[in-house]
Amino acid sequence: MKFLEKIRRYIKISEVAPISRRYFIMNAFDGATTILGIVIGAYAAGITNEFWVIWSGLGVSLAMGLSGFAGAYMTEEAEREKKLNALEKSMLIELKDSVIGKASRFASLWAGIVDGVSPALTALVCLTPFFLSSHGFFSINFAIPLSVAMALTTMFLLGVFLGKISNRNMLFHGAKMLFVGLIITFIFLVLKIIQ
């Protein structure tokens, strides 16, 4: 309980909540879009083995997760260091051992975790049909449209979440996000037909 309280306090002091929300939406969307691309690509290529999609998806999830963590952590750390230095100049004291310094370090780590976990998480969710298909629950022909539907639903839900936090029309925001997913699907299907 005390640990959670500490985290809540650091989040409040470092004001990392809006930034991490932004990171979460952006990267969760990236994760869903990437898997959508892989799945549609696999369908266009006529893949019959679900492990191709699973391993490609896992590889991409790992890469997105690590790059997201490292990128966000380092960027956030540099930005926050700059801010802390400016504050130290105004205060004429060192703040690294104060709650502000600790919150600042926590915020960089938190942003990195959110940035790394969110794309990997949505990617894994969208890959679930292929895991189930590999265990014989259903065929790959069913897993492909199911995975596409899950990716599109994830995008829609992310839009709904955006609508909720901005106190605007949730369905409209959901539809906007969904539209992007549908464009990707449409482009690939057109390419498949042309091919």
Added chain:
Amino acid sequence: MIRRIVLDVLKPHNPSVVEVSEALSHLEGVEAVNVIIYEIDQQVENAKIIIAGSSIDFESIKKKLEEMGATIHSVDEVAAGERIVEEVKTPQDRSARI
């Protein structure tokens, strides 16, 4: 034992006055806290902090404030002992003569 202490403190905007006053009020020997912001800058703010209690430990107040990223500019008033002695105006005070 210190019963009342008035401090002039420089603090960043975050943690807020609410958090600072709460943190100080939880210290041992502290019974009441009053924080007044009297000047706000772009990065920092100046606060007058009045702490009252039965036995205030100045070092723990100082440590807590430092932990919150604040720094004590000056100790403006201290009342210690069995009871609080209020400030009295005397003819020597410039304000009393005016």
